[in-house]
Amino acid sequence: MSGDTITHEAAATAAQPTGKHETPFTQSRAARELGLRRSEFDLAVHLGHIRTLPDEGGGGRRVARTEIERLRAQKGFPEALRERVTAVGTAGATKVMEVTAARFTRLARLGLVVPVHFYLNRYRAVVWLYLTDELKDFASDAKNTDLLNRSLPGNLREQLEAGVDLRPRNWRGRHLGFLLRRAEDPWERAAAVASLLDPFQVSDIVGDPYERAHLNRFRQLPPAHGAPASPAARLAERITTAQDADEIEWLRADLARAVDEARNHCPAPRPAPRPARPEHPAGAERPRGLLGRFFGRST
Structure with a gap:
């Protein structure tokens, strides 16, 4: 997906008949x-x-x-x-909203427009993508006229000066909503929450190794960006993993609650217990080993 609006011809295909062609x-x-x-x-x-x-x-x-x-x-x-589903980057967004790139970036950092996707370009710079429909709705709302055309209010300028950037956090919130919509099982819902926490946080909340292994079966990680442990992969990991203290605490509480619900719904599978070895009463003859068979004594 590029940073500009994509247009192309629709593929003309005929509707499939019913009967033996019902395979999805x-x-x-x-x-x-x-x-x-x-x-x-x-x-x-x-x-x-x-x-x-x-x-x-x-x-x-x-x-x-x-x-x-x-x-x-x-x-x-x-x-x-x-x-x-048309999404655009900053250059496309400025055309849709008729603002400068600097103005749009400030609005995005403040969380007033929410990215729907991101990728890393060849320079390892993060490219955020936004839904064109949402940008049009924002620009057409009369309540946002001053944000588009006038100086930003003092409280917003102070946030920008303090370095606020809500794009990663807003993307994570949107991604979590996607994972929860797809979840069809309490363990899948718990795994959706766990996907935004680092493994140490998950281990702290889900101490049982069998529950953690079961949870990881459903955990969906975002697509890889670069080779493991590469600078690009580490940057993507920071974007896809909760960073703010309040966000982490909120997700931890949600994960604990979700795992508890999943546990009550269907406990995580565990290996079958090993059968106990039979005990021999006092005075009973012990089974003879290989040497005992030949020399008439237990080994």
């Missing part, structure tokens, strides 16, 4: 059926515009053919669907 589509095939690039499709799923199903064969999530038909039947398809 893979996500790549579903994207082609809807005329979306894969990045656009992923964002549509992230935002809840496209419903997916778990693959019973364990091959990732799929899209039912009825869901494809539902989307195709919507007014304005496919342009309307594509517009809902």
